[in-house]
Amino acid sequence: MKRLLSTLALAGAFGLAAAGAQAAKLDQVKAKGFIQCGVSQGLPGFSNPDDKGNWTGLDVDFCRAVAAAVFGDATKVKFTPLSAKDRFTALQSGDIDILSRNTTWTISRDTSLGLNFTGVTYYDGQGFMIRKDKKVNSALELAGASVCTQTGTTTEQNVADFFRANNMQYEVIAFATADETIKAYDAGRCDVYTTDRSGLAAERLKLTNPDDHIVLPEIISKEPLGPVVSHGDDQWFDIVKWVLFAQVNAEELGVSSKNLDEQLKSTNPEIKRLVGTEGKFGEGLGIGNDWVVNIVKLVGNYGEMYDRNVGPDTPLKLARGTNALWTKGGLQYAPPIR
Amino acid sequence: MSLTFDDGTFIRSEMQTPLPPPGRNVGAIGWMRENLFSSITNTVLTLAGIALVVWILPPLLRFLFIDAVWTGNNRDACLGAEVGACWPFIKAKFAQLIYGFYPADQRWRVNLVFLIGAVLLVPLLVLSWPHKRLNSFLFFVAYPILAFILLTGGNISASNFLLGHFGLLRAVAGDAAVAGLQFGFWLDFVITAALCVAVAYLIGRLAAGSGRGAATMTAYVFAGFGILTFLWDVDFGLERVETRQWGGLLVTLVIAVTGIVTSMPLGIALALGRRSKMPIVRLLSVIFIEFWRGVPLITVLFFATYMLPLFLPVGVNPDGLLRALVGVALFTAAYIAEVVRGGLQAIPKGQYEGAMAMGLTWSQMMRLIILPQALTLVIPSIVNSFISLFKDTTLVLIVSIFDFLGQLRAAFTDPNWATPVTLYTGFAFAGIVYFLFCFGMSRYSLFVERRLNTSHRH
Numbered sequence: 001m002k003r004l005l006s007t008l009a010l011a012g013a014f015g016l017a018a019a020g021a022q023a024a025k026l027d028q029v030k031a032k033g034f035i036q037c038g039v040s041q042g043l044p045g046f047s048n049p050d051d052k053g054n055w056t057g058l059d060v061d062f063c064r065a066v067a068a069a070v071f072g073d074a075t076k077v078k079f080t081p082l083s084a085k086d087r088f089t090a091l092q093s094g095d096i097d098i099l100s101r102n103t104t105w106t107i108s109r110d111t112s113l114g115l116n117f118t119g120v121t122y123y124d125g126q127g128f129m130i131r132k133d134k135k136v137n138s139a140l141e142l143a144g145a146s147v148c149t150q151t152g153t154t155t156e157q158n159v160a161d162f163f164r165a166n167n168m169q170y171e172v173i174a175f176a177t178a179d180e181t182i183k184a185y186d187a188g189r190c191d192v193y194t195t196d197r198s199g200l201a202a203e204r205l206k207l208t209n210p211d212d213h214i215v216l217p218e219i220i221s222k223e224p225l226g227p228v229v230s231h232g233d234d235q236w237f238d239i240v241k242w243v244l245f246a247q248v249n250a251e252e253l254g255v256s257s258k259n260l261d262e263q264l265k266s267t268n269p270e271i272k273r274l275v276g277t278e279g280k281f282g283e284g285l286g287i288g289n290d291w292v293v294n295i296v297k298l299v300g301n302y303g304e305m306y307d308r309n310v311g312p313d314t315p316l317k318l319a320r321g322t323n324a325l326w327t328k329g330g331l332q333y334a335p336p337i338r
Numbered sequence: 339m340s341l342t343f344d345d346g347t348f349i350r351s352e353m354q355t356p357l358p359p360p361g362r363n364v365g366a367i368g369w370m371r372e373n374l375f376s377s378i379t380n381t382v383l384t385l386a387g388i389a390l391v392v393w394i395l396p397p398l399l400r401f402l403f404i405d406a407v408w409t410g411n412n413r414d415a416c417l418g419a420e421v422g423a424c425w426p427f428i429k430a431k432f433a434q435l436i437y438g439f440y441p442a443d444q445r446w447r448v449n450l451v452f453l454i455g456a457v458l459l460v461p462l463l464v465l466s467w468p469h470k471r472l473n474s475f476l477f478f479v480a481y482p483i484l485a486f487i488l489l490t491g492g493n494i495s496a497s498n499f500l501l502g503h504f505g506l507l508r509a510v511a512g513d514a515a516v517a518g519l520q521f522g523f524w525l526d527f528v529i530t531a532a533l534c535v536a537v538a539y540l541i542g543r544l545a546a547g548s549g550r551g552a553a554t555m556t557a558y559v560f561a562g563f564g565i566l567t568f569l570w571d572v573d574f575g576l577e578r579v580e581t582r583q584w585g586g587l588l589v590t591l592v593i594a595v596t597g598i599v600t601s602m603p604l605g606i607a608l609a610l611g612r613r614s615k616m617p618i619v620r621l622l623s624v625i626f627i628e629f630w631r632g633v634p635l636i637t638v639l640f641f642a643t644y645m646l647p648l649f650l651p652v653g654v655n656p657d658g659l660l661r662a663l664v665g666v667a668l669f670t671a672a673y674i675a676e677v678v679r680g681g682l683q684a685i686p687k688g689q690y691e692g693a694m695a696m697g698l699t700w701s702q703m704m705r706l707i708i709l710p711q712a713l714t715l716v717i718p719s720i721v722n723s724f725i726s727l728f729k730d731t732t733l734v735l736i737v738s739i740f741d742f743l744g745q746l747r748a749a750f751t752d753p754n755w756a757t758p759v760t761l762y763t764g765f766a767f768a769g770i771v772y773f774l775f776c777f778g779m780s781r782y783s784l785f786v787e788r789r790l791n792t793s794h795r796h
Contacts, residue, residue, distance in 0.1 A: 042751030205756035315753040
């Protein structure tokens with residue numbers, strides 16, 4: 001009896017996460033005063049702690065943008081670092097409100113896990129890095145190569161598919177962590193290093209002589225990375241979805257955090273609708289009409305977000321490529337705000 | 339020196355001054371001849387040792403000090419062909435390695451906990467200092483409560499005790515709260531306590547004739563528990579810091595210290611239980627010990643973190659760090675139990691018989707005669723378990739708790755510091771830190787062993 005009591009009280013003491021009635025996610029979020037955002041345990045440029053212990057990165061900034069839209073305050077967000085294994089469980093159990101953790105959008109994840117992908121914040125794809133002195137210019141010349149990769153990831157599967165589809169022999173040398181993999185490649189234990197293109201850029205920084213290596217042009221898999229919410233709350237789904245669309249639209253219309261004040265006076269009807277001087281689209285989402293103003297002012301448009309975290313001025317130096325706007329030959333395209 | 343020849347003999351009247359030993363037997367050379375080159379095997383081993391040092395030490399020193407980079411603000415400082423350790427990286431991440439994501443303006447609380455812990459621990463460790471009883475009470479009872487309040491911020495919202503779960507009291511007491519104290523909870527608590535004391539009294543009455551003992555025991559338990567809850571419930575005005583914001587060395591120490599402090603009494607109890615003559619107690623102890631020893635710590639942590647919530651009722655979601663703490667403590671307790679049992683078995687039967695002949699009760703015998711001897715015998719093994727526990731704390735990274743090493747791994751992912759040497763620097767630093775802790779524990783155990791063993795030295 002005593003044990004039962006103390007167990008109950010202990011459970012109480014350490015915070016019973018109230019099951020709660022099924023209130024709308026937006027109301028729940030507003031009631032607790034912050035957004036709980038699931039990020040990775042560390043992925044350069046996407047979510048990693050900076051020197052002051054603040055989370056930074058593209059995935060992190062996206063959550064800040066949602067907080068800016070909902071609260072008008074980009075700091076009202078808390079981050080939960082999640083491993084690849086427990087990320088979906090955390091979302092399903094309601095532990096986090098948004099999963100923004102370099103998660104590839106696939107049909108199985110979208111349909112069978114009770115999740116909704118809200119868009120694509122980064123179009124990634126798996127690539128190869130190789131030493132320049134190997135004189136290889138295409139992945140199709142890699143027959144017989146030894147490939148360094150990380151175990152237990154889809155990268156391994158993708159490599160197998162690619163080599164089999166092209167009837168090439170290869171040898172996989174797999175390691176448990178990214179750090180071990182890149183050190184092994186740097187030490188010459190294998191000819192080729194493969195992971196997502198963004199990962200290649202990040203791991204390249206750890207090489208002794210980064211200039212001795214090139215990234216081959218082929219991209220052997222599609223990895224559209226995007227934020228995820230759980231099924232069952234369409235309003236929240238809409239908000240998260242349109243925060244990204246608003247950022248992309250803002251970039252397309254040239255609205256940035258630097259020229260926001262001028263753009264607020266713009267007479268261009270598209271910009272007027274975007275910044276909320278015309279129409280009531282924010283209210284339709286259940287948040288303030290100045291939502292886009294807050295997003296752009298506090299976090300920036302998509303391009304600013306990209307450049308700040310992974311762009312050419314960062315150590316990662318990732319060119320926009322497929323992540324450029326559709327008007328500039330890329331894939332980033334957002335439905336209009338009207 | 340004088341020699342006398344009186345009667346045909348000579349007698350030396352004073353001792354001859356001894357000659358100094360030959361030069362090759364004294365001083366550094368003599369010591370080396372005796373200790374390093376006394377035989378062929380020894381000579382070979384010495385040369386191998388010197389070769390090893392020459393082979394390892396210079397590159398290590400070069401990397402750690404001579405070629406090391408000491409200043410810089412980002413990765414550019416640590417790039418280059420012949421660059422050693424990148425210490426600015428550690429400097430930049432140092433606060434995170436200690437506190438994790440603990441809010442910067444609240445870190446004084448962690449410092450205070452560290453400081454009070456050190457102030458209480460040092461006198462406890464110095465064996466000759468007085469007031470051990472008071473000191474142990476402060477360290478083992480008061481300090482954990484204080485640390486809990488300081489680190490979490492206290493002010494847990496105790497709103498439902500037992501009756502509250504049936505929705506009985508909310509209507510009566512309402513949601514009135516003073517200084518963070520829920521009136522309803524305390525009403526509930528008092529009523530429940532009174533009920534339980536009454537039940538204990540009745541049962542004691544039926545079973546043993548007098549219910550007074552059982553009732554008093556129950557009352558004490560409730561009083562103790564009440565004080566504890568009260569302290570946690572009062573609002574001290576500290577900002578709440580969730581355990582998921584804890585990290586770094588703080589988490590490592592919290593897990594290690596909690597594991598060490600709770601596993602010790604639990605382990606002793608289990609060891610005694612396993613040697614008990616009562617079959618049920620023995621069986622339960624054996625099952626407990628063998629279960630926890632039979633599963634790897636990773637499994638325990640996984641189970642506690644991901645599977646336990648599936649078995650708990652919806653909405654009951656104990657804190658993640660707490661789950662790991664309980665897992666680690668129970669796991670270590672099983673090992674300690676077996677170590678202590680080894681000590682108990684090493685005590686000659688005569689000690690038991692002597693104690694019983696003196697008319698001591700079982701608990702007196704254990705407390706005064708057997709356990710002091712048994713525990714002294716197994717100090718090396720116990721410290722062994724604690725050192726391995728300290729290092730095993732890094733496994734919590736698997737369940738998304740960022741301990742010292744986890745925080746370091748997160749720091750590796752900062753592109754601003756991604757260089758070829760970052761990884762080595764980080765692990766070198768981690769190695770130094772872990773070594774200092776483990777070596778400290780090991781030296782202390784040696785010291786205690788020598789102190790307590792004086793009477794048994796052969």
